[in-house]
Amino acid sequence: MATWAGREDPSAPTELLRLTGVSKSFGPVSVLRGIDLTVHRGEVMVLLGENGAGKSTLIKLIAGIHRLDSGSIQFDGVPVQFHSVAQGEAAGIATIHQELNNVPQLSVAENILLGRLPSRAGFVTPGAIRRRARQALARVGLSDLDVDQPVGRLGVAHQQLIEIAHALDVEAKLLILDEPTAALTAEEISALFAIMVDLRSRGVGMIFISHHLDEVARVGDRVAVLRDGDLIDVVPADTDQARLVRMMVGRDIADQYPRHRQTDGESEVLLDVEHLCQGKRLLDICLRARAGEVVGLAGLVGAGRTELLRAIFGADHYDTGVVQVCGRRLASGRLRQGIREGLGLVPEDRKSQGLVAQASVRENIGYATLASTAHAGFVDRAGQAGRAEAVARRLRVRMRDVDQPVADLSGGNQQKVVFARWALAGSQVLLLDEPTRGVDVGARVEIYEFINDITAAGATVVMASSDLPEVLGMSDRIVVMNSGRIVGEIPADQATSDQVMALAVRDVESPEASGGANPPEVSGETDRAQAPNHGDPIKDGGNR
Amino acid sequence: MSLTDEMDTALPEVRSAKLGRYMLDSAQKNGILLAFVVVVIVFSILQPAFLSPSNLTNLVLQYAYVLILALGMLMVIVLAQIDLSVGSVIALTGAVAAVVCVRGGAPWWAGVLAALGVGLLVGLWQGFWVAVVGIPGFIVSLGGMLIFRGLAQLLLDYKSLSPFGGVYYDISNGFLNGLFGGDGFDVFTLVIFAIAVVGYAASQWKARLGQIKYRQTVAPWPAFLAKLVVVAVVALAFAWQISHNRGLPVILIILAVFIMVYGLLMGRTGFGRHIYAIGGNILAAQLSGVKVKWVTFWTFVNMGFLAAVAGIVYSARMNGAQPAAGNGFELDAIAACFIGGASTTGGIGRIGGAVIGGLIMAVISNGMQLMGVSQGVQPVVKGLILTIAVAFDLWNRRRSATVAG
Ligand SMILES: Nc1ncnc2c1ncn2[C@@H]1O[C@H](COP(=O)(O)OP(=O)(O)OP(=O)(O)O)[C@@H](O)[C@H]1O
Numbered sequence: 001m002a003t004w005a006g007r008e009d010p011s012a013p014t015e016l017l018r019l020t021g022v023s024k025s026f027g028p029v030s031v032l033r034g035i036d037l038t039v040h041r042g043e044v045m046v047l048l049g050e051n052g053a054g055k056s057t058l059i060k061l062i063a064g065i066h067r068l069d070s071g072s073i074q075f076d077g078v079p080v081q082f083h084s085v086a087q088g089e090a091a092g093i094a095t096i097h098q099e100l101n102n103v104p105q106l107s108v109a110e111n112i113l114l115g116r117l118p119s120r121a122g123f124v125t126p127g128a129i130r131r132r133a134r135q136a137l138a139r140v141g142l143s144d145l146d147v148d149q150p151v152g153r154l155g156v157a158h159q160q161l162i163e164i165a166h167a168l169d170v171e172a173k174l175l176i177l178d179e180p181t182a183a184l185t186a187e188e189i190s191a192l193f194a195i196m197v198d199l200r201s202r203g204v205g206m207i208f209i210s211h212h213l214d215e216v217a218r219v220g221d222r223v224a225v226l227r228d229g230d231l232i233d234v235v236p237a238d239t240d241q242a243r244l245v246r247m248m249v250g251r252d253i254a255d256q257y258p259r260h261r262q263t264d265g266e267s268e269v270l271l272d273v274e275h276l277c278q279g280k281r282l283l284d285i286c287l288r289a290r291a292g293e294v295v296g297l298a299g300l301v302g303a304g305r306t307e308l309l310r311a312i313f314g315a316d317h318y319d320t321g322v323v324q325v326c327g328r329r330l331a332s333g334r335l336r337q338g339i340r341e342g343l344g345l346v347p348e349d350r351k352s353q354g355l356v357a358q359a360s361v362r363e364n365i366g367y368a369t370l371a372s373t374a375h376a377g378f379v380d381r382a383g384q385a386g387r388a389e390a391v392a393r394r395l396r397v398r399m400r401d402v403d404q405p406v407a408d409l410s411g412g413n414q415q416k417v418v419f420a421r422w423a424l425a426g427s428q429v430l431l432l433d434e435p436t437r438g439v440d441v442g443a444r445v446e447i448y449e450f451i452n453d454i455t456a457a458g459a460t461v462v463m464a465s466s467d468l469p470e471v472l473g474m475s476d477r478i479v480v481m482n483s484g485r486i487v488g489e490i491p492a493d494q495a496t497s498d499q500v501m502a503l504a505v506r507d508v509e510s511p512e513a514s515g516g517a518n519p520p521e522v523s524g525e526t527d528r529a530q531a532p533n534h535g536d537p538i539k540d541g542g543n544r
Numbered sequence: 545m546s547l548t549d550e551m552d553t554a555l556p557e558v559r560s561a562k563l564g565r566y567m568l569d570s571a572q573k574n575g576i577l578l579a580f581v582v583v584v585i586v587f588s589i590l591q592p593a594f595l596s597p598s599n600l601t602n603l604v605l606q607y608a609y610v611l612i613l614a615l616g617m618l619m620v621i622v623l624a625q626i627d628l629s630v631g632s633v634i635a636l637t638g639a640v641a642a643v644v645c646v647r648g649g650a651p652w653w654a655g656v657l658a659a660l661g662v663g664l665l666v667g668l669w670q671g672f673w674v675a676v677v678g679i680p681g682f683i684v685s686l687g688g689m690l691i692f693r694g695l696a697q698l699l700l701d702y703k704s705l706s707p708f709g710g711v712y713y714d715i716s717n718g719f720l721n722g723l724f725g726g727d728g729f730d731v732f733t734l735v736i737f738a739i740a741v742v743g744y745a746a747s748q749w750k751a752r753l754g755q756i757k758y759r760q761t762v763a764p765w766p767a768f769l770a771k772l773v774v775v776a777v778v779a780l781a782f783a784w785q786i787s788h789n790r791g792l793p794v795i796l797i798i799l800a801v802f803i804m805v806y807g808l809l810m811g812r813t814g815f816g817r818h819i820y821a822i823g824g825n826i827l828a829a830q831l832s833g834v835k836v837k838w839v840t841f842w843t844f845v846n847m848g849f850l851a852a853v854a855g856i857v858y859s860a861r862m863n864g865a866q867p868a869a870g871n872g873f874e875l876d877a878i879a880a881c882f883i884g885g886a887s888t889t890g891g892i893g894r895i896g897g898a899v900i901g902g903l904i905m906a907v908i909s910n911g912m913q914l915m916g917v918s919q920g921v922q923p924v925v926k927g928l929i930l931t932i933a934v935a936f937d938l939w940n941r942r943r944s945a946t947v948a949g
């Protein structure tokens with residue numbers, strides 16, 4: 001089965017996929033118009049575009065999830081129109097979708113083989129399932145994972161890797177990756193890129209979607225830029241970033257990390273966490289955030305950043321320690337009290353924790369302010385709508401109107417809705433967990449500007465992010481977590497990505513095996529942070 | 545933790561859990577089984593006649609239909625659906641069988657086939673609306689509950705129709721005994737149970753070997769042996785008791801076959817695993833190429849089939865069909881699933897759990913009847929037990945999640 005057409009016969013045509021005049025509308029909304037695109041064997045085609053530009057819709061047309069309105073698709077030399085995912089997979093198209101699509105109750109192994117469980121005489125064969133799952137997992141570097149545990153127990157990054165494994169299990173001719181790196185840290189991204197390079201050498205064609213422009217040149221061969229459903233152009237992957245941004249958003253973005261720093265370290269302490277412990281997940285955490293300050297939380301997956309934010313917010317209980325907000329002590333696990341004292345949390349996984357998918361944009365934005373703005377127990381409908389409208393416009397949420405269900409929005413726009421909710425709530429202490437995951441360059445700057453505004457108004461922001469350039473570029477102070485502890489603190493204007501990574505990967509259990517023991521992974525990150533983009537985070541920080 | 549190195553770290557050969565830890569874990573995991581044991585002990589203390597040969601036999605004959613319904617209901621519930629119509633389907637299929645056999649004078653198997661055929665038709669009907677049209681099962685089966693009850697009444701002309709007699713009657717009231725003789729007890733029954741116990745031990749042993757082969761943590765030896773011994777003792781004691789009554793009930797064999805078949809179906813076939821996938825995350829299932837409509841459709845068809853089987857079993861037990869038969873049975877079946885650990889949001893639930901849940905319901909009903917508890921108190925107790933069982937399960941799960949996480 002592992003024969004690659006491109007390799008078997010060098011004279012075979014190199015064209016793998018050809019889209020001609022592809023168009024798609026959802027009801028009255030035209031999402032894609034007349035797209036012509038070709039992908040070759042052994043080529044990585046990067047798809048760039050703002051949130052809602054139509055990238056995911058395009059790949060769903062190819063994979064057989066949506067039907068074309070007009071146009072045609074030619075795959076492997078024959079015209080095709082897949083009516084189901086299974087048909088697409090049978091033809092050799094594997095897809096990693098943008099949102100996490102696991103069944104949390106099923107085991108890791110079953111998730112990896114879902115839709116194609118091996119069976120003999122009608123009975124699934126657990127042995128074969130485990131074996132194939134292990135093979136696929138080994139390719140994403142997770143050979144130690146217990147394949148029998150339910151996926152729901154794992155963190156977001158592991159779940160993402162499992163989805164990648166799910167796609168790699170198909171011996172695909174075309175692999176589609178819709179924002180696979182959004183939930184991964186530098187290390188895992190490097191591992192994924194290594195897999196992609198390997199597949200490319202074997203003649204597999206790939207379509208790769210990402211909002212991280214530095215990744216374009218790292219793995220891409222060509223770049224197709226979509227804007228508002230139109231294909232703007234297809235250019236080589238080494239095109240400079242400023243030009244790519246201009247093609248994407250139709251205007252120039254001068255500075256990708258426009259942080260206005262203003263603290264002098266003397267302002268009021270708004271968030272004070274002392275000796276917080278939670279099982280083995282959080283060990284003696286002490287953290288302070290002052291008015292006007294952005295504290296960046298860096299660390300690898302599983303370092304405890306999400307756990308810390310959730311414990312502070314009151315979403316989870318902690319065992320010992322003290323959390324004070326604006327001088328007032330919060331009881332463990334008392335979420336509503338936290339909100340009342342001015343805490344807000346933008347959670348990591350928008351789908352399961354942040355949004356009510358079937359509810360409208362307006363309702364989703366309004367949940368945190370429903371009670372506080374109500375008059376005599378009645379919801380202030382008009383006011384809620386007006387405010388939601390204003391924030392949504394401000395963050396450039398691409399939608400029909402505020403009454404559209406959030407389930408219909410593109411991934412990045414859903415993230416903006418979660419953010420908008422706490423923006424509206426006027427939190428004094430805003431906890432952000434991966435706030436710009438899946439958000440496009442333009443909208444990311446809007447979110448950063450928003451962070452600047454609220455910190456200028458005296459609020460404080462604690463931001464956990466796996467996007468190192470973002471942490472370096474937007475924080476005033478970087479706190480590095482590792483295995484449930486805080487292992488270091490660096491003022492952002494002196495920090496380098498190497499420094500942060502060295503702390504993040506250090507083996508805290510046995511200090512001997514410390515520091516730069518893992519140079520390959522660290523250098524992967526260095527690439528990303530120091531790629532020649534204008535708005536270099538470190539320099540910017542220094543200039544202000 | 546690095547992702548790329550440590551790939552070849554060898555794992556220990558056999559990972560055997562610590563005994564104490566294991567006992568705690570399995571007590572948590574098997575909370576429902578413990579609850580069942582407690583209920584049995586409580587009733588046997590309150591009412592010594594509970595464990596008598598004739599009562600145990602009676603228990604099996606009387607509540608077989610709940611267990612059969614619970615099998616199909618579990619699948620529907622894991623799919624994150626519900627079927628409220630099964631009680632009415634019991635009445636309808638029983639009526640059809642009675643019309644064919646009693647009124648028409650046809651042989652017993654014609655009645656059985658006709659009832660099964662009608663059950664399948666019911667399943668096709670409901671499956672169509674749920675899977676193809678996309679109406680929630682709650683609504684479709686609420687309609688079905690009315691439709692099939694009405695049809696049963698029309699078919700029976702509002703009167704009961706009896707008696708079946710003969711082979712049909714024996715489906716739920718017959719016994720296999722005397723094949724190997726025995727003095728005051730039935731050797732055949734004991735032999736069958738002995739074979740079953742050996743089979744169980746062999747399958748557990750095989751599973752353990754498999755787990756060791758795949759380097760999973762296995763139960764420590766003493767716990768493993770203790771479990772086998774306890775199961776063997778309980779099963780053989782049960783066999784000993786019923787062998788002193790009338791021998792091996794036919795319905796018990798039918799039940800055992802169904803439980804095994806459906807246990808395999810849910811645990812080991814692609815169809816079963818896809819039911820879990822759809823109930824757990826329908827979107828993920830769809831994007832992975834699972835045929836969501838197809839699986840949903842056949843799950844409902846299967847529910848119709850099993851409701852027909854339950855209808856046959858129940859009408860045979862009653863030796864006749866009544867227009868009001870099966871009233872409220874859907875609730876017994878649903879309760880059995882939830883007591884047995886199924887999740888209200890789908891994706892979680894086991895056939896074994898549903899069976900134990902059904903047994904708990906059966907034991908409680910039977911025990912209270914034996915003790916002469918008044919009519920009004922019985923549903924109150926059952927309702928309380930359902931609520932508490934599910935609350936306990938939730939609490940237990942949350943606690944173990946914290947421990948494990
Ligand atoms: N099922 C649907 N019904 C209605 N509108 C939809 C549906 N799916 C997508 N859309 C709309 O189509 C547009 C394109 O969405 P798409 O998901 O393709 O964007 P995207 O380029 O992938 O964005 P992102 O970077 O945020 O993931 C959006 O405006 C979205 O609201």
Ligand SMILES: [Mg+2]
Nearest residue numbers: 056098410411
């Ligand atoms: Mg998308």
